[in-house]
Amino acid sequence: MTKLTGMSELIRPSTTLPAVRTPISFLTSDGLKLIGEVATPVTGDRSLGLLCLHPLPTHGGMMDSHIYKKAANRLPHMAGITVIRFNTRGTSSEQGTSEGQFGSGITEKEDVIAAINYCFEVLGIQKLWVSGWSFGTDLALKYARDPRISGLILLSPPLRFSDVSDLEFWAQDKRPIIALVPEFDDYLKPSQAREKFATIPQIAF
16 A cells, blocks of 8 residues: 655655654563553644554564554654554563563453553553554453543454453443454454454444
């Protein structure tokens, strides 16, 4: 996909647009130091944020997984969005390794809560959307329930670690959820996703 940036420049796979990129770290309630990066617009409002929860680290997922890396490279400049990425416990990327060990989607609850608190309390984000990709969608559905969050964006949700009670929470909660499911997804095809998420009336595919 190519798009004009307003500077007669095509967006290519390697395109990196201007932003203020700052390494970050924060502590979980169980004492682990997690590492990440925040990319903010160079000028203008920085209060709109996107918190990115990466794919399964045991299968190569990390904060630099390509969709989120590209989001950080472009969204601050193109859309005025502050993009927050981090490695969940035990996960490594170019920025380093977060402390701890992979928790099979259980102890990562503390990672998600700590990241959300960091966005609001340290970065000063006022409107925060949480985006999960694959494993990250399960983390979002299970743990991104903070009432300050505006909504969820789910990329290729496998519903591998989530259960019925998680879907029931969001059905009752009513905050917006957007699900993007590839036609040939490895885990959940679009028709299967619509069936699985049928209990959430406000979800948009």
